[in-house]
Amino acid sequence: DEKMTHRWQKDADGILIFTGLFSAALAALLTVSVQDLKSNPQDTTVFYLANIYQLLADPNISRASILATPVQPPDFSPPKSAVLVNSLWFLSLVISLTSALLATMLQQWAR
Numbered sequence: 001d002e003k004m005t006h007r008w009q010k011d012a013d014g015i016l017i018f019t020g021l022f023s024a025a026l027a028a029l030l031t032v033s034v035q036d037l038k039s040n041p042q043d044t045t046v047f048y049l050a051n052i053y054q055l056l057a058d059p060n061i062s063r064a065s066i067l068a069t070p071v072q073p074p075d076f077s078p079p080k081s082a083v084l085v086n087s088l089w090f091l092s093l094v095i096s097l098t099s100a101l102l103a104t105m106l107q108q109w110a111r
Contacts, residue, residue, distance in 0.1 A: 005110040012103040012110070019100040026093045033086055039076035047073040 051071050055061055 008110045009107055012107045015103040016100055016107075019096045019103070023093060023096045023100070026089060026096065030086070030089050030093065033082070033089060036082035037078045037086060044073050
């Protein structure tokens, strides 16, 4: 029995090391890929600057017509591929952390 519990503890040690490294790598990838889910503030700036340029370039536009028609940037919608990829990254992170928790509980139980 003691041999079996010793093997379980060694197996749990290996699982903890692997899940720790895997979770760290996933966290690094998530910090990069989650940016695809947010709108880029530079795109909004470019949109407003292009509108200002058009208004200043056309001398025939009256001040009243400028104030009457507020212009909004187009709504942001993240690409479906970015949503899918980030969902899978988050799912794998949750599974990895859950297996680390279970390995820790196994170690505590085997002692």
